[in-house]
Every structure is written in C-alpha cells, then in structure tokens.
Amino acid sequence: MGTQDIIDRCERIYRDLDFGYVHEWKARTGGKAVGFMPVYVPRELIHAAGILPVGIMGGGDDVEIIRGDAYFQSYICHIPRSTVELGLAGKLDVLDGMLFPAICDVIRNLSGMWQMMFAHKYVRYLDFPQTFNDAGREFYRAEMAELLVDLEALSGIQATPERLNASIALYNANRRALAELYDLRSAEPQRVPTSELYLLLRAGNVLEVSEHTAMLQQYLAAARVSQRPLRDNVRVVASGLFCEQPPLSMVRAMENSGCYIVDDDWVLGARYQLHDTATGANPLGAIVDAYMSDTVATATRYVEGDDKGAFLVEQVRSRHAEGVIFAAASFCDPALLDRPMGQKALADAGIPYTAFTYSENTGQVQVIKEQAGTFADSIKLWGAVA
Amino acid sequence: MNAEVQKEESMVLQKKMIGEHFETLSKAGESGRKVVYTFVPGNLNELILAFDLLPVHPEVNALQSGMRKLSGDYIQEAEKQGHSEDVCTYVKCDIGMLKKGNIGPTGEKLPPPDLLLLSYTGCFTFMKWFELLKQEYGCPVVMLQVPYQAEGKITASQREFVARQLRDVVVPALEQVSGKKLDEDRLKELLASSARAEDDLVYVWESAKHKPSPIDAYFGGVYYIGPIFTAFRGLPSCEAYYRELRREVDYRIAHGMGPTTPEGELRQQKYRIVVEGPPNWTSFRDFWKIFHDEGVVMVASTYTKVGGLYEQGFRHDPARPFETLAEYCLGCYTNRNLPARVDIIAKYVEEYEADGILFNSIKSCNSFSAGQLMMLRELEKRTGKAGAFIESDLVDPRYFSAANIKNRLESYFQMLEAKRQAA
Ligand code: SF4
Ligand code: SF4
Numbered sequence: 134m135g136t137q138d139i140i141d142r143c144e145r146i147y148r149d150l151d152f153g154y155v156h157e158w159k160a161r162t163g164g165k166a167v168g169f170m171p172v173y174v175p176r177e178l179i180h181a182a183g184i185l186p187v188g189i190m191g192g193g194d195d196v197e198i199i200r201g202d203a204y205f206q207s208y209i210c211h212i213p214r215s216t217v218e219l220g221l222a223g224k225l226d227v228l229d230g231m232l233f234p235a236i237c238d239v240i241r242n243l244s245g246m247w248q249m250m251f252a253h254k255y256v257r258y259l260d261f262p263q264t265f266n267d268a269g270r271e272f273y274r275a276e277m278a279e280l281l282v283d284l285e286a287l288s289g290i291q292a293t294p295e296r297l298n299a300s301i302a303l304y305n306a307n308r309r310a311l312a313e314l315y316d317l318r319s320a321e322p323q324r325v326p327t328s329e330l331y332l333l334l335r336a337g338n339v340l341e342v343s344e345h346t347a348m349l350q351q352y353l354a355a356a357r358v359s360q361r362p363l364r365d366n367v368r369v370v371a372s373g374l375f376c377e378q379p380p381l382s383m384v385r386a387m388e389n390s391g392c393y394i395v396d397d398d399w400v401l402g403a404r405y406q407l408h409d410t411a412t413g414a415n416p417l418g419a420i421v422d423a424y425m426s427d428t429v430a431t432a433t434r435y436v437e438g439d440d441k442g443a444f445l446v447e448q449v450r451s452r453h454a455e456g457v458i459f460a461a462a463s464f465c466d467p468a469l470l471d472r473p474m475g476q477k478a479l480a481d482a483g484i485p486y487t488a489f490t491y492s493e494n495t496g497q498v499q500v501i502k503e504q505a506g507t508f509a510d511s512i513k514l515w516g517a518v519a
Numbered sequence: 520m521n522a523e524v525q526k527e528e529s530m531v532l533q534k535k536m537i538g539e540h541f542e543t544l545s546k547a548g549e550s551g552r553k554v555v556y557t558f559v560p561g562n563l564n565e566l567i568l569a570f571d572l573l574p575v576h577p578e579v580n581a582l583q584s585g586m587r588k589l590s591g592d593y594i595q596e597a598e599k600q601g602h603s604e605d606v607c608t609y610v611k612c613d614i615g616m617l618k619k620g621n622i623g624p625t626g627e628k629l630p631p632p633d634l635l636l637l638s639y640t641g642c643f644t645f646m647k648w649f650e651l652l653k654q655e656y657g658c659p660v661v662m663l664q665v666p667y668q669a670e671g672k673i674t675a676s677q678r679e680f681v682a683r684q685l686r687d688v689v690v691p692a693l694e695q696v697s698g699k700k701l702d703e704d705r706l707k708e709l710l711a712s713s714a715r716a717e718d719d720l721v722y723v724w725e726s727a728k729h730k731p732s733p734i735d736a737y738f739g740g741v742y743y744i745g746p747i748f749t750a751f752r753g754l755p756s757c758e759a760y761y762r763e764l765r766r767e768v769d770y771r772i773a774h775g776m777g778p779t780t781p782e783g784e785l786r787q788q789k790y791r792i793v794v795e796g797p798p799n800w801t802s803f804r805d806f807w808k809i810f811h812d813e814g815v816v817m818v819a820s821t822y823t824k825v826g827g828l829y830e831q832g833f834r835h836d837p838a839r840p841f842e843t844l845a846e847y848c849l850g851c852y853t854n855r856n857l858p859a860r861v862d863i864i865a866k867y868v869e870e871y872e873a874d875g876i877l878f879n880s881i882k883s884c885n886s887f888s889a890g891q892l893m894m895l896r897e898l899e900k901r902t903g904k905a906g907a908f909i910e911s912d913l914v915d916p917r918y919f920s921a922a923n924i925k926n927r928l929e930s931y932f933q934m935l936e937a938k939r940q941a942a
Contacts, residue, residue, distance in 0.1 A: 244856070
C-alpha cells in the first residue's frame with residue numbers, strides 16, 4: 134500500500150463523525166468502547182479491560198453547531214460545544230462511557246454537564262496529580278485502581294496483570310512507531326508531510342492500537358522510499374494545540390506557508406510519555422510511574438522548579454528548528470496563559486516565534502497562512518524576527 | 520447616588536482591619552516579616568498565621584483595583600506585555616499592577632512574596648497565575664493540589680491526599696520560609712477561633728430567610744466575606760467583626776428593616792433573588808443600583824461561598840487540624856461538580872423562598888462560567904422559577920455594558936411581575 138491509500142483511509146476516519154469504525158469494531162468483537170477528551174488518559178488500562186479507547190476531539194470543521202451553542206457562551210472555546218453537539222445528535226451513542234481528564238476548567242465542568250445530560254451512561258472525571266511526590270503517586274494509584282474497577286464492571290473483563298502487560302506492550306510499540314514517524318519527519322520533512330502525519334495521529338484516536346501500529350509501520354515503509362523534493366522551508370515547532378484541534382485546512386495552510394513543522398503538540402495524549410512503560414509484576418504501578426516521571430511538559434501539567442519553557446527550548450534544539458509557532462484555540466486558558474512563559478524562555482534563548490489563535494472550525498486559514506509565511510520569510514532573511 | 524455607602528459599625532471595623540493589614544504589609548521589609556501570596560478559595564489562613572506569616576491575596580488586590588477603576592489600565596499593561604485578551608482578567612490585572620509598581624489597594628506598596636502558596640483548588644488558572652508570578656519574582660512556590668469533587672462528595676483518598684501534602688510539603692515549606700517549627704497548639708487555637716466566627720457568619724446568611732431580608736446576600740455579602748476569606752480568619756478581630764455584624768443583623772430583624780445599601784436602606788422588597796457567579800467590580804455600585812431601584816433583594820449567592828460553604832455544615836475543627844484544612848480546601852464552591860452546584864442553588868431557592876435566579880456569567884472565568892447555561896436550564900426545570908442570564912466581567916471595564924444589562928434585567932423583572940400576577 135502506498136502512502137496515499139493509507140492517508141485516504143485516515144482522512145475517511147477523520148471525517149467520519151458517526152464513528153463507523155467503532156460500530157464495526159464493537160460488532161466484530163462484542164467489546165465496549167469508551168471515549169476520552171484530549172490530552173492524556175492511560176489507554177492501556179482501558180484496553181486491558183477489553184474496551185476500545187476512543188479519542189474524542191470535537192467536531193472539527195465538518196459539524197454544524199446547532200444545539201451546542203445553546204450550552205456555551207460565546208467566550209468559551211469551541212471543542213466543548215461541538216462535543217455536546219455530537220452527543221446530543223446521538224453520534225456518541227456508540228460509546229459506553231466518557232472520560233474527562235483534568236485539562237482545564239472547561240473540560241472539568243463539561244464532565245458535570247455530561248453527568249446531567251447522559252445520566253444513564255458511565256462518566257468519569259480523571260484527576261491527575263500535579264504534585265509529583267509520594268502523596269501524588271499514591272493518590273494517582275488509587276484513582277487508577279478505581280478506574281480499573283469501573284472499567285472491568287463495564288466490560289465484564291478482568292484486567293489481569295497478563296492483560297495489562299500485553300496492553301502496555303502494544304502501546305509501547307505504538308509510541309515507538311509514532312516516535313519513528315516524528316523522527317523521520319524531522320530528519321526528512323519532505324517525506325512526511327505534516328498534514329499526513331496529523332491524519333495518521335487522528336486515526337490512532339479511533340483504531341485499535343495494534344491495527345494503528347501496523348498502519349504506522351506500513352506508512353513508514355512507504356514514506357521512506359517516497360520521492361518528494363526537499364523545499365527551502367523554515368523548520369518550526371508548533372505549540373499550544375494540545376486540546377481543541379486545528380482543522381485540517383489549517384494544518385495544510387501552515388505547511389504550505391513555507392514552514393516545515395518538525396515538532397508539535399497535537400493529539401498529545403498518544404505521545405504524552407517519552408519512553409516505554411515497564412512491563413512486569415506490577416503493571417499498574419508502572420503506568421503510574423510513567424505518568425509521574427516520564428511525561429512531556431505541557432501547559433496542562435504543573436512544571437516544578439525553574440525550568441518553565443525549557444522543554445520547548447529543548448524541543449527546538451533537538452529538532453534543529455529555527456522558530457516556534459504558538460497556535461492556541463481561542464479562549465483556551467491553559468495554552469494562552471502558558472504562552473508568555475514559553476515566549477520568555479524562547480526570547481532568552483534567542484529563538485524567534487510568532488503567535489495566533491484559531492478554532493476548530495476556523496474558516497480564515499488564509500490569514501494564518503500569511504502570518505506563518507511572513508514568519509518563515511523573516512527567519513530566512515534575518516535568521517530571527519525583529 | 521450617595522457619595523459613600525452608609526457606614527455601620529461592622530464596616531468601620533472591617534476598614535480598620537484591612538488598613539492595618541496593608542500597613543503591616545508595607546512595612547514587611549523593615550520589620551522582617553515574611554510574606555506569603557495565596558488564593559482565596561481553599562486558603563490556609565490559620566496555617567499561615569500559625570507561622571506568623573503575612574498573607575497577600577492577589578484576587579483581592581485585583582478586585583480592589585477594579586472597584587478603584589485602576590484595573591482597565593493594569594489589564595492593558597499586561598496585554599501590552601503579551602498576555603492574551605481571552606484569559607482571566609484577575610491575572611492580567613495583578614500582573615499589570617505589578618508592572619506598574621505593585622501599589623496595593625490602600626495606596627501603599629506591596630511587598631514581594633517570600634513564598635507563593637499555590638492552593639490549586641476550584642480553578643485551573645491559579646496554577647498558571649503562580650507559574651507566571653514565579654517568573655516575575657523568582658521566589659519559591661509550594662503546590663497544594665486539591666482534587667476536584669467530581670462525584671459531588673469528598674472521598675477518603677482525596678482527604679488523605681490533601682492532608683498528606685499539608686504535612687509533607689506545605690508545612691515544611693512554611694517552616695523554611697518562617698524559620699519556625701509548627702506550633703500545633705497555636706494552630707488549634709486559630710482553628711477554634713475560625714469556627715466561632717463561622718457560626719456567626721452562618722447566622723448572618725440564614726437571616727435572609729426573614730421577610731423583609733435584613734441583608735443583601737450578594738452585594739452586601741461580598742463585604743461580609745471580606746474578613747473570613749482573607750487575612751483574618753482565626754484572629755480575635757475576625758470574631759469581633761462577625762459578632763458585631765450579627766448584632767446589626769439582629770437589630771434590623773427586630774425592627775423589620777432591610778439591608779443597608781449605597782442608596783440607603785432597602786425597604787421595599789419586591790423580589791427575592793438567588794445569584795450565581797461573581798459580581799462585576801468595575802461598575803459594582805451601578806450594578807447594585809439597578810436591583811435596588813427595582814426593589815430586588817439578593818437572598819443567597821454562590822460567589823460568597825467560594826471560600827467555604829459554612830451554611831452546609833462545615834466548620835474548622837481544631838481536633839483534626841490537617842483533616843479539617845483538607846476538607847475546607849476540598850469544599851469550596853467551584854470545587855464542586857455542576858450537579859452539586861445545581862443542588863445548592865435549588866436548595867437556596869427553596870429555603871430562601873426566592874422568586875427567581877440570576878446568573879452573572881463572567882467572561883474570563885471558566886471556572887464559574889463554563890456550563891452555566893445548562894445549570895440555569897436545569898434550575899428552571901427543577902424549581903419552576905424564572906432565570907435571567909447576563910454577561911459581564913470581573914475587572915475588565917470593556918466588558919460591562921450597562922445599557923445591555925439594564926435592558927435585559929428590566930425585561931426579567933417584568934417577567935417576574937407577570938409570573939406573580941398569574942400566580
Ligand atoms: S481548548 Fe483549551 S480551554 Fe478549551 S477545553 Fe481544551 S484545554 Fe480547555
Ligand atoms: S478564572 Fe475565575 S476563579 Fe479562576 S482566578 Fe480567574 S476569576 Fe478566579
């Protein structure tokens with residue numbers, strides 16, 4: 134299979150707001166499916182209980198908001214309203230439950246709305262510790278143990294240590310394949326267009342993990358031999374897009390502006406950890422450890438110590454990027470409150486940046502393309518932005 | 520409008536307490552007293568006082584700046600420095616104030632923090648706010664994470680998590696900055712004092728069940744919570760304030776009087792309303808006047824519970840110092856899930872025999888605002904009372920449209936009148 138066939142399939146999955154794959158998977162396996170909001174949830178636990186974890190990322194630019202707007206004031210980001218829209222339209226009925234990770238106050242309150250709106254469905258808010266010490270670890274372990282009991286009750290399948298270890302191994306393989314994909318894009322950006330990488334990531338929200346990993350490997354093999362010319366683009370890191378996702382048209386616009394995006398933070402849940410989770414006698418403990426000590430520094434996570442922004446600077450350096458594009462969903466508190474700190478760290482390190490906001494149904498991608506293009510030109514001309 | 524709010528003894532007392540506190544703060548450099556910045560919801564005042572540290576609450580400074588019409592400039596200053604238009608205006612007001620010299624509400628300079636005590640409860644922005652301040656001041660931060668009451672109750676594991684952080688992380692950080700060991704007896708004394716003041720505050724809240732109500736539990740209420748939610752809970756002055764306030768309320772009940780407002784006593788009480796959401800500070804008195812002129816009294820409000828829902832039974836308990844502080848942090852209003860918030864408001868409507876429910880939705884506060892439209896819908900269904908929904912901001916004057924709000928409220932009052940006639 135060539136890259137195009139794979140990407141076509143990914144785009145069909147991306148546009149399918151009826152979650153046809155999930156319906157089909159459930160019919161095929163008799164299993165249950167549980168949705169989760171961005172950024173991170175431990176998918177290994179869900180998988181080990183025989184449940185398909187399904188990443189829900191709003192409605193993108195394909196869903197018309199009719200009912201969702203009656204639930205949110207205009208000054209609240211877009212993802213909760215399109216998610217409510219999907220829910221009310223019955224498109225999420227295929228899910229047997231929803232998980233709301235502690236990302237921000239909007240998602241937090243959305244969990245309560247979901248409890249009221251879908252009272253007969255399983256709904257859980259997942260509180261992630263922001264204190265990375267023993268107290269936090271124990272609290273998190275208790276949270277995860279409770280979640281597991283719920284999931285087992287939902288599916289009727291016990292997540293034995295064997296099952297947990299097997300799931301951990303599958304997600305490790307998936308993270309490795311994604312890391313390979315990111316490394317290839319960084320090394321040879323012409324071979325892995327960002328819009329393709331993005332669609333591959335989005336497919337991973339829905340596909341069963343081993344199927345997704347196989348897809349990534351097929352893509353990698355095809356991409357390595359693909360013939361695409363290297364353009365004189367500027368290498369940039371995109372930051373701030375971890376929750377409400379940019380529309381595909383915006384991703385394409387950024388890419389066609391003269392920028393190669395060589396790292397980013399979209400669909401971050403799939404790449405939240407940097408290394409493998411250990412397998413062994415205590416798989417639940419290993420999942421907890423991975424969260425506590427091996428995750429990316431994103432805006433939704435408290436950064437202790439004095440190294441705020443250091444992660445971003447390191448990302449720029451290790452990817453040999455020349456600048457950063459801060460893109461945040463309008464009204465996104467975590468991204469927008471974090472931005473001045475990221476900017477300061479970049480300024481101190483002499484790394485240029487530009488910033489704009491978007492929403493998942495942004496139609497005006499031309500403006501964004503121009504801004505990214507101007508940024509790319511100024512880096513080419515001056516090596517930095519005045 | 521009268522130039523000054525009619526003064527009562529409790530108000531004089533509060534003014535004096537605040538004045539003295541800010542004076543002490545302004546001299547912290549000379550006196551060598553150490554300063555802790557912290558938040559109102561889930562504040563650990565007794566613990567801070569037990570170490571003889573001085574607390575500063577950036578939200579209070581921001582709201583004071585709003586009332587003194589300084590916030591607009593401060594917010595613009597922060598936006599000039601790269602802060603987004605879209606985010607919490609308290610943060611921007613605070614940062615703008617800092618950039619313009621950190622002059623506090625009494626006109627005196629505020630000392631920089633020796634420690635940022637991040638009680639991360641009820642609001643995500645708190646975390647970012649102190650990350651930002653940490654960059655400005657380069658001082659240590661101690662993070663106390665308070666889990667969210669997602670199931671509408673406090674679980675044993677949540678309580679233990681918070682209590683353990685208090686023991687293992689917060690106390691050592693306070694010991695370090697103060698150079699003192701924790702004196703647990705002193706802490707217990709402070710907690711016992713808090714509980715006594717809390718009893719009196721609850722008495723004041725519940726007085727609104729009287730008709731006419733002797734208090735306004737929203738506009739007046741924000742003054743009532745001043746001492747207990749900030750630097751004074753646990754101190755004799757705080758107890759004295761609430762004793763006096765209770766005495767004044769008793770006097771008004773005995774004489775069938777309404778609350779004191781900037782326009783004088785509210786005699787004619789036509790409608791009784793429950794309010795959800797913070798008030799607007801930049802046009803606070805104009806906002807209040809709209810209700811006063813229509814004979815509306817606020818009989819209960821949720822904003823006045825951000826620092827503790829005492830009337831639901833919580834009291835600081837000196838017998839269990841760490842557990843009680845943990846429960847306090849866990850229990851603040853915005854740390855409760857939406858169904859629980861709906862229950863609280865529905866209960867207020869019933870117990871205080873309210874005619875309606877008002878939501879003041881704050882543009883830049885997702886903690887309160889996200890989901891409020893749904894809450895209102897649920898409440899209308901459950902209580903059968905009419906709701907009104909208006910939008911403003913805490914301290915950004917650009918987002919208070921007096922004409923819009925007035926129009927909307929006038930039609931709301933007409934609706935209440937029509938409902939009453941029909942009943
Ligand atoms: S886009 Fe930002 S504000 Fe909106 S739900 Fe996601 S993290 Fe929260
Ligand atoms: S978002 Fe709301 S609760 Fe949070 S700091 Fe701002 S005003 Fe306070």
